[in-house]
Amino acid sequence: MAPNNDKKSKKKSGTKKATETTVRIVAADHGPVSEVVIPALECHDVDVYYGTFRAVSEVNMSFGTNEITALIGPSGCGKSTLLRSLNRMNDLVDGARVTGSVTFHGENIYAPEVDAIEVRRRIGMVFQKPNPFPKSIYDNVAYGPRVIGMKPDSMDDLVEEALTQAALWDEVKDKLKQTAFGLSGGQQQRLCIARTIAVKPDVILMDEPCSALDPIATKRIEDLMLELTKDYTIVIVTHNMQQAARVADRTAFFTARPDETTGNRTGVLVEFDRTSDIFTNPKDPRTEDYISGRFG
Amino acid sequence: MSTTSTPAQQSFATGKPGLTALRKTPRHGERVVLGAFRIASLVTVLITAAILIALAIPSIGFFSQVPVFDFLFGDRWAPRFADSSFGVLPLVSATAWTTVIALSVAVPFGLGAAIYLSEYAHPRTRRVLKPILEVLAGIPTVVYGYFALIFVQTVVFREWLQLPTEAFSVLSAGVVMGVMIIPTIASISEDAMSAVPQAMRQGSAALGANKMQTTIRVVFPAALSGIIAAVVLGVSRAVGETMIVAIAAGQQARIVGNPLEQGQTMTGFIANAALGDSRVGSLEYDTLYAVGLLLFAITLLMNWISIALVRRFREAY
Amino acid sequence: MTSLSQSKSLRGRVRGGDSGPLSIIFLFVLWFSVFFAFVFLLTLIVTTWIDGAPRLDVRMFTEFPSSAPEDAGARPAILGSLLVISVTALFTLPLGIAAGIHLEEFANRRNWFNRIVELNVQNLAAVPSIVYGLLTLGALSAVGVRDKNIVIAGAMALSLLILPVVIIVTRESLRAVPLEIREGSLALGATPLQTLFRQTLPSAVPGIATGSILALSRALGEAAPLLILGALVFVSFDPNGLLSGYTTLPIQIFNWTGRPQEEFHVLAAATSILLLGLLLAMNSIAITIRNRFQLRW
Numbered sequence: 001m002a003p004n005n006d007k008k009s010k011k012k013s014g015t016k017k018a019t020e021t022t023v024r025i026v027a028a029d030h031g032p033v034s035e036v037v038i039p040a041l042e043c044h045d046v047d048v049y050y051g052t053f054r055a056v057s058e059v060n061m062s063f064g065t066n067e068i069t070a071l072i073g074p075s076g077c078g079k080s081t082l083l084r085s086l087n088r089m090n091d092l093v094d095g096a097r098v099t100g101s102v103t104f105h106g107e108n109i110y111a112p113e114v115d116a117i118e119v120r121r122r123i124g125m126v127f128q129k130p131n132p133f134p135k136s137i138y139d140n141v142a143y144g145p146r147v148i149g150m151k152p153d154s155m156d157d158l159v160e161e162a163l164t165q166a167a168l169w170d171e172v173k174d175k176l177k178q179t180a181f182g183l184s185g186g187q188q189q190r191l192c193i194a195r196t197i198a199v200k201p202d203v204i205l206m207d208e209p210c211s212a213l214d215p216i217a218t219k220r221i222e223d224l225m226l227e228l229t230k231d232y233t234i235v236i237v238t239h240n241m242q243q244a245a246r247v248a249d250r251t252a253f254f255t256a257r258p259d260e261t262t263g264n265r266t267g268v269l270v271e272f273d274r275t276s277d278i279f280t281n282p283k284d285p286r287t288e289d290y291i292s293g294r295f296g
Numbered sequence: 297m298s299t300t301s302t303p304a305q306q307s308f309a310t311g312k313p314g315l316t317a318l319r320k321t322p323r324h325g326e327r328v329v330l331g332a333f334r335i336a337s338l339v340t341v342l343i344t345a346a347i348l349i350a351l352a353i354p355s356i357g358f359f360s361q362v363p364v365f366d367f368l369f370g371d372r373w374a375p376r377f378a379d380s381s382f383g384v385l386p387l388v389s390a391t392a393w394t395t396v397i398a399l400s401v402a403v404p405f406g407l408g409a410a411i412y413l414s415e416y417a418h419p420r421t422r423r424v425l426k427p428i429l430e431v432l433a434g435i436p437t438v439v440y441g442y443f444a445l446i447f448v449q450t451v452v453f454r455e456w457l458q459l460p461t462e463a464f465s466v467l468s469a470g471v472v473m474g475v476m477i478i479p480t481i482a483s484i485s486e487d488a489m490s491a492v493p494q495a496m497r498q499g500s501a502a503l504g505a506n507k508m509q510t511t512i513r514v515v516f517p518a519a520l521s522g523i524i525a526a527v528v529l530g531v532s533r534a535v536g537e538t539m540i541v542a543i544a545a546g547q548q549a550r551i552v553g554n555p556l557e558q559g560q561t562m563t564g565f566i567a568n569a570a571l572g573d574s575r576v577g578s579l580e581y582d583t584l585y586a587v588g589l590l591l592f593a594i595t596l597l598m599n600w601i602s603i604a605l606v607r608r609f610r611e612a613y
Numbered sequence: 614m615t616s617l618s619q620s621k622s623l624r625g626r627v628r629g630g631d632s633g634p635l636s637i638i639f640l641f642v643l644w645f646s647v648f649f650a651f652v653f654l655l656t657l658i659v660t661t662w663i664d665g666a667p668r669l670d671v672r673m674f675t676e677f678p679s680s681a682p683e684d685a686g687a688r689p690a691i692l693g694s695l696l697v698i699s700v701t702a703l704f705t706l707p708l709g710i711a712a713g714i715h716l717e718e719f720a721n722r723r724n725w726f727n728r729i730v731e732l733n734v735q736n737l738a739a740v741p742s743i744v745y746g747l748l749t750l751g752a753l754s755a756v757g758v759r760d761k762n763i764v765i766a767g768a769m770a771l772s773l774l775i776l777p778v779v780i781i782v783t784r785e786s787l788r789a790v791p792l793e794i795r796e797g798s799l800a801l802g803a804t805p806l807q808t809l810f811r812q813t814l815p816s817a818v819p820g821i822a823t824g825s826i827l828a829l830s831r832a833l834g835e836a837a838p839l840l841i842l843g844a845l846v847f848v849s850f851d852p853n854g855l856l857s858g859y860t861t862l863p864i865q866i867f868n869w870t871g872r873p874q875e876e877f878h879v880l881a882a883a884t885s886i887l888l889l890g891l892l893l894a895m896n897s898i899a900i901t902i903r904n905r906f907q908l909r910w
Contacts, residue, residue, distance in 0.1 A: 087800065089796065089799070089800060092796070092799065094721065094722065094723055095723070113319055113320055114319065114320065115319065115320040115321060117802055117803075117804050118319070118320075118321075118802070120799065120800055120801065120802040121801075121802030122802075124800060124801065124802075125800040127793060127796065127797065127800075129793065131791075131793035131794060131796065131797045132797075133794060133797065133798070133812060134794075134816060134908055143798070143801065143803075143811070144801035144802065144803075147798075147801065147802070147803040147804075147807045147811065148801070148802045148803070192797070195801065196800075196801065199801055199802060323804060323806075326804060326805075326806045329806055330715075330719060330805075330806065332711060333711050333712070333714050333715035333719060334715050334719070334720075336707075336708050336709075336711035336712040336715060337711075337712040337715040337716050337720065337730055338730070339708060339712065340712060340730060340733055340734050340737060340776070340777070340780070341729075341730055341733055343737060343748075343773060343776070344733050344736070344737060346748060346752060347740070347744060347748050349751075350747060350748045350750075350751030350752060351744075351747065351748075351751075353751070354751070404646065405646040405649050405650060406646075407646075408642060408643045408645070408646025408647070409643075409646045409647045409650060411643050412643035412644060412646065412647055413647075416640065416643060425647060428650075428651060428654065429650060431654060432650060432653075432654055434830070434831075434834075434892060434896065435654075435657070435834075435889070436833075436834025436835070436836075436863055436888060436889075436892070437834070437835075437836070437837075438834070438836050438863040438866045438867050438870075438885070438888075439657070439661065439834075439866065439885045439888065439889065440657075441867070441870065442661070442866060442870045442878075442881055442882065442885060443657050443660065443661065445870060446660075446664065446870070446878055446881075446882075447656075447657075447660050475650065475653050478650050506631045506633070506636055507631050507636065508631075508635065508636045508639045508640075512639075529739070532739060533739075535741070536740075536741025536742070536743070536744075537741070538741070538742065538743045538836075538837035538840075539836050539837055539863075539867065542837075542840075542867075543867065543870055543871070563741065563743055563837070566743055566747070566841070567743065567837060567840050567841070570746075570750075570840055570841040570842075570843065571840065571843075571845050576754045584747065585747060585751070588743070588744060588747045591741060591743075591744065592740065592741075592744050595739065595740065595741055596736065596740075599735075599736055599739040600736075602739075603732070603735055603736075
């Protein structure tokens with residue numbers, strides 16, 4: 001089946017030959033519809049365990065290329081856990097285990113012969129609290145390319161390009177050698193985004209990237225996210241429903257289901273659909289309750 | 297299957313071919329380095345094993361010639377005399393005296409300093425006083441030993457106070473050792489008291505208690521396991537200390553009856569005996585290790601107790 | 614009941630408050646504890662200074678020990694201390710830092726064996742110093758070394774003594790680096806070793822350096838393990854190599870303190886001042902490093 005080359009108003013036509021799924025998607029408020037989406041990442045029957053505790057249960061969903069997918073839901077329902085499983089950051093936690101498969105362009109990233117380091121070079125992550133390195137702004141951005149062995153013709157150009165894409169260049173171009181700790185919270189977060197895109201990943205995962213920022217900084221990052229979908233696929237976990245409604249093409253709603261035996265709460269995917277559908281016409285009563293503020 | 301290269305692939309000068317580049321690359325250099333780190337950590341286990349072996353082998357030789365009972369409960373220590381005797385009680389009595397004296401100095405003053413620093417002192421005062429306490433901990437024990445002998449014993453006890461004591465005494469060594477241990481007791485006790493949540497103090501104050509009552513009745517009991525850990529660690533340090541007692545407590549191994557007398561501690565014996573010439577494998581040589589083994593066992597026991605107590609108070613909050 | 618009479622009835626209630634007699638006595642007792650420690654320290658320094666000042670002269674640095682106190686100096690002790698500490702640093706720092714890195718960054722904490730290793734390090738830190746002397750003596754005898762009064766043997770004993778401290782200090786310095794830094798590095802696709810050498814370790818270096826210098830200064834002041842190895846001999850030559858005989862400042866102090874003649878006590882005091890001065894210098898360097906370079910997160 002030939003890849004569908006319908007252009008959306010703001011999307012590049014680069015497509016990948018991979019499993020195609022026909023899903024009705026609507027670019028919410030962002031433009032015309034495309035019939036076919038080619039997922040960059042997919043989850044098939046994914047469970048995430050910490051030791052014997054099942055943190056996330058049976059997730060089946062896909063993340064569309066060059067789209068923003070939001071994971072929403074009350075706290076404690078495994079959204080961040082699932083996000084961290086998408087680039088194998090959960091490997092760092094003692095006793096964490098993922099069953100099922102997470103496929104990146106068709107390849108299961110949890111296959112035994114797959115190197116987690118390579119996965120993370122292609123699936124980047126921005127964290128909730130900005131975590132710049134104690135180095136200069138320049139070195140923060142150049143760090144990723146240096147460690148993964150990129151040898152660009154001009155590192156200066158690469159750094160400038162990343163900072164420009166992250167909408168930070170103008171603010172820091174005169175102080176590239178100064179320490180990153182001197183930047184404001186919003187600037188630091190954009191710096192973290194810049195260093196993530198400096199290694200040119202396919203996917204960017206964002207774990208509540210704006211929760212530590214003020215509303216103005218938040219707005220700038222949301223605008224940035226929309227710009228970035230030209231080149232990247234974005235998955236964002238957010239507590240803020242309005243944020244999901246503003247930026248996401250598709251949204252997944254999670255909730256926590258108490259385990260009968262232990263009383264621990266396991267995260268389950270309740271509903272996954274176009275953002276507009278989730279918010280105006282939710283199919284599951286739990287989704288409706290959350291969206292209307294009856295619990296959260 | 298043709299693939300338009302993604303941005304991820306375009307940027308790699310090496311041009312990794314497609315997504316099978318997710319395969320593991322053998323990073324040999326890394327594994328060697330990580331292995332070296334692991335071996336370094338195993339060396340510590342080797343050291344403990346070596347200590348046990350080094351102490352045990354000569355001790356076995358010793359106990360094949362001297363019955364354990366005679367060693368542990370005999371009251372005459374004369375290993376080098378013609379009619380030798382290997383009862384370790386004299387050494388133990390001197391060690392006990394110096395330890396008790398040291399703790400009777402270190403515990404009150406150490407706790408007092410700890411309470412003051414933790415509950416009463418202004419942060420600026422703390423910042424000045426804490427380093428001074430640390431200086432006490434940093435003074436080499438030889439210098440303490442010199443001070444104990446030349447000043448405390450000779451000038452203070454004999455000249456100024458005219459006490460009936462000779463050139464050496466367990467009292468002078470014990471007192472000076474006590475001051476040396478003050479920082480140990482103070483710092484661990486202070487940690488324990490600082491770990492008591494502020495909410496407890498506020499609750500007590502809200503009931504109308506004044507600061508002294510809150511400190512004595514609320515904070516102190518709550519920090520008790522940490523304070524006991526500090527005391528136990530102090531005991532361990534006192535028992536294991538060598539130079540102060542070797543210089544100031546005396547070289548005569550005898551059961552010590554009163555603190556103004558001199559005596560030889562376990563550590564003092566080991567230090568002094570090593571100054572002589574003991575042939576490896578001889579009974580004299582083995583004696584060193586038998587006493588060393590006893591010393592090691594006592595301090596190890598103290599340390600285990602202290603570590604267990606510290607873990608309890610750290611977990612409680 | 615007016616509010617005025619209510620407040621009057623409260624006045625007698627709280628016994629003493631913070632300014633009652635008992636509280637004042639208590640505070641005085643506490644303050645005295647600190648005062649006592651401070652006065653003791655001051656007395657020690659002052660009397661040592663007074664005793665030793667007469668001999669704090671060039672001869673201390675240039676002369677060798679001698680049976681005639683007027684001719685004696687601490688030159689071999691100074692050189693010996695410096696040499697032994699340098700070799701100790703060479704032995705213990707790479708080993709201790711590597712072990713600390715493994716235990717803090719790479720060891721699986723839930724593994725029972727690793728927990729024993731951790732506990733073991735804590736125990737080793739509290740073993741009396743003289744036992745390390747016995748250990749080195751036994752080990753060298755087992756290997757057949759006759760004369761154990763050599764620089765390398767002394768350095769071995771001191772290295773074993775401060776190794777646990779270096780490990781603990783390394784671990785604490787690594788632990789102080791926030792997890793987010795490591796996560797940020799790994800999320801970009803760096804390997805664990807790259808993260809260690811490019812992020813974690815550089816940030817931990819000031820703490821490790823400070824702690825190591827303090828550990829080495831402790832080794833500088835130690836005499837007991839060296840005594841066991843036979844260091845108390847009359848040394849009238851400069852140490853010249855790892856297998857050379859030697860003496861150190863603490864050993865020299867011990868030697869001179871034990872002599873009956875008053876003049877030797879003066880020498881001991883003067884040497885003590887030297888030793889304290891050296892320690893003060895080392896500690897100041899350590900603290901300067903910490904204050905200037907330590908990152909505050």
